[in-house]
Structure formats: structure tokens, C-alpha cells
Amino acid sequence: MTHILNSDMLPFCKGCGHSLIAKSTEKALENMKLEALQVISVTDIGCHGIIDKSLNTHTVHGLHGRSAALGAGIALGIPEKAQKIIVFIGDGGATIGLQHIMEAARLNLDMTVIIHNNFLYGMTGGQTSGLTPTGFVTTTSAEGNPWNSYDLCSMAYDAGASYVARVTGMGDISETLEKAFRVQGFSMVEVMEICPSYGLKLNPKRKFSDIVASSGKELKEWVRQRPPFPSSQGKKVDNLFDSLPKIPKDFQSTLDKPLSIILSGSAGEGVQLAAGIISKAAIRSRLFATQKGSYPVTVGVGFSTAEINLSPEEIYFHGIGVPDIAIITSQDGLEHSKKRVEAMKQGTLYIDSSLPIPSTKANIVQYNFRESNPRDASLLSIFYFAKKTNIVPVDALIVTLEEEGKSSKSLLEKIEKI
Ligand SMILES: Cc1ncc(C[n+]2csc(CCOP(=O)(O)OP(=O)(O)O)c2C)c(N)n1
Ligand code: SF4
Secondary structure (H helix, E strand, O other): OOEOOOOOOOOOOOOOOHHOOOOOOOHHHOOOOOOOOHHHEEEOOHHHHHHHEEOOOOOEEOOOHHHHHHHHHHHHHHHOOOOEEEEEEHHHHHHHHHHHHHHHHHHOOOOOEEEEEEEEOOOOOOEEEOOOOOOOOOOOOOOOOOOOOOOOHHHHHOOOEEEEEEEEEOOOOHHHHHHHHHHOOOEEEEEOOOHHHHHHOOOOOOHHHHHHHHHHHOEEEEEEEOOOOOHHHOOOOOOOOHHOOOOOOOOOOOOOOOEEEEEEEEEOOOOHHHHHHHHHHHHHHHOEEEEEEEEOOOOOOOEEEEEEEEEEEOOOOOOOOOOOOEOOHHHHHHHHHHHHHHOOOOOOEEOOOOOOOOOOOOEEEEEEEOOOHHHHHHHHHHHHHHHHHHOOOOOHHHHHHHHOOOOHHHHHHHHHHH
16 A cells, blocks of 8 residues: 555654645545545645645645635546545645635535644745634734634535534644545535744744633534535436546557657747647557647746656656757747747757757757748747657657648648658
């Protein structure tokens, strides 16, 4: 059995309550005999969120306050899931993303939210959150927080949660966590704990138990029997993954080890389309593929870059630092990816003939991708790459292109000429 945590050395300051939550989470899950990969952990921004590097479970790291929304999306996407969804969020994130928690509770989505309530924003230096108890000193309330704090547990229960509990993060809290994990439907555990680096230092004379008592929040469980989503809505919801088109495996690639590619060009020149086509053609050719796009929010101008990983083995990390292959089809693309191209010590740079050659140790191949119609530059470049390497069969690309309705006579003629 793979342990939930991959190390005893957790990344938090000494005495941080987040460590206790992580260890109790592991104990509860292992007591339930859950394998690490039967768990999807969704973490938020904040100190508690850096736990994901210590987890052997699936992990998703969200924007601040958004982990409950991400967890909800996962719960909606896989309603008959084999995995337990656990959302880790701080009191800061819970304040910022309050509505996301309420919505997940209202729908009674099958997931557990663990609130790491250390009464302040830890990672950014100890500011007041919506869960800071009245009178608690933070770096933004030197006289003590003058405001009431939210009773998040009552709110989540009122919204429709099946199980809610508030505990103090002392000793072993795995029993409460296990109860929450075993619930079918929305469960939430608020753990009141202390951040030694800010909370203790700013409130040196106060006992933890007094702070908890002064918060006026009850330490208790709220439990009700309520069917989880989707049966609570009286209908069955399809697994979203089932509706994805099946890609036939009707070609064979020659690739025998992972290959990372960046394709960089200009907005409106089909960069993401071309990346999608080579990725799908690769899957057709029995490879695994990932595709990630980046472009400015103004999607119609500037650069557009796609990162593509191809591999005969399953891909567990889709990030690309320095790529094996860079394909640059425009000046915008060159500017955006120049540093990574310059860092290449090997591999190949395919670059449009109109562009200056950056200083790089990669092999350089020039071709006029922009010839006659720059809008075809990206598509032409992936065909060029495929023809020169045969890593993804050209016929697989052609079939995919046709299926996507993107083949044109002029493009096919240009492909023929390569
Ligand atoms: C939307 C947004 N606002 C602010 C920040 C800056 N920020 C990063 S961590 C953090 C504090 C996190 O506090 P909390 O959620 O309580 O977690 P903790 O660090 O205490 O574990 C803030 C405000 C951000 N990343 N995103
Ligand atoms: S700063 Fe506070 S919340 Fe962050 S790891 Fe250290 S003790 Fe924990």
C-alpha cells in the first residue's frame, strides 16, 4: 500500500497546525484502506497548500479561494467516482471563496473540505481573515480584530451539507476526519489551529483554549441524512469523461522515449489548433500526449504558445522547462520563447526562415512556414516536423486534420511540397 504522505518531513514551520492536519488525514485515509491514488487532493493558495508536494495522491493546486470550486468541478465531472475528493483550504481562502463552499454544500456534492483555520493569512504575514476571532491580534489588527467572524460550520450546514464538524487541531483528529471522509455527500471539518510564526508571536500571553473559547464558536458536529448529488436532484448525471470523443488507435508512432515540444507563434495563426492536431494524431499513434496553451488575455493579438508532451509511457507531469524541440513560426513566438530556445543545449529548433536565429546549441532547421498564408504557419510547421522525424505519422495528422474539418486544398499542396 502506498502511503498518503511521501515524507515525514512536512514543509511547515515547527509547531504549525497544518502538520497535524496532514498527518491525521493520512491516518484517517489509511484506516479506510484507501490507496493514495484513490484520493484526489485539491489544495489552495497558502501555507497549507504546499502540502501537495508531500502527497502521493492525485493533486490539483488552485488559485486562492478556489479549491472548493475545483473540487466541486471534479465531483460533478465524476459523479460515480472511485476517488475521494479532499479540498484543503485556509481560513483566508475560505473567506475569499466562501460562496464556492456554500454552493458545494447546497448541492451536497460528494467531497470533503478541510478548513485550516489558523485565524489569519499565514503565507502573506499574518493578516486578518473572515474567520479571525474577535480580539485576536494580527498584523492588520494590532489592537485585536474588532469584527465578528463567520460561523462557517453553521453556514455550510444551513446550506445543506451532510456532515460538518469543528475541532481544535490538537492531538489526533483522524477520527473526525475519517467520519467526514466516509460521508456520501458534502462534508466539512473546520480545524482551529495556531500559526506559531504569526499567531503565537502576536498573541503571546493568550492560551489557545481561551482564543477558541473567545471565538464564540461551538466545537461540535452537525449531521443530517441527505442523498448526495446527483441523486439529490432526482436524476442521473453522466460522467463528463464519457462524453469525450474516443480517439481510435489506428497508427503507430516510432517514439520510444518522452519528447517535449514547444510550438510558438502568433495569435490567430492556429497555434493551439495545430498543437491539438498533433496531440490527437499522437494519441491515434498509440502515444500519450498533453497539451497546454498560453497566450495573453487579449486572445486576438500577440504570442500564442503551446506546450506538448508526447510519450510512449503515461505522462504524470506536463510542465516543460527547456524543450527537446522548439518550433517557432513568428516574431511574437520568438520573443515569447527566446529564453527557452537559448537554454537548449541539444534538440532541434525549427524556425521560420524570415526570423533571426537566436543563440542556441540546438540544431537549427529553417523553413518558410509563413509562405503565402501566415494563418497556415503553425499547421504547416507540425506537418514539416512530422515529415522530417516520422515521430507522428503524417497520415495520422492528415486524418485528424480532415476530421477536424481543417484541411484545405492550398494547405495540402504546401504539405505535399515539403
Ligand atoms: C486572489 C488572491 N488574493 C491574494 C493572494 C495573496 N495570498 C497568497 S497566500 C495568502 C494567504 C493565505 O492564507 P490562508 O488561506 O489562510 O492560508 P495559510 O497561509 O494560513 O495556510 C494570500 C492573501 C493570492 N495569491 N490570490
Ligand atoms: S507561517 Fe504559520 S501557517 Fe505558515 S507554515 Fe509557518 S506556522 Fe504554518
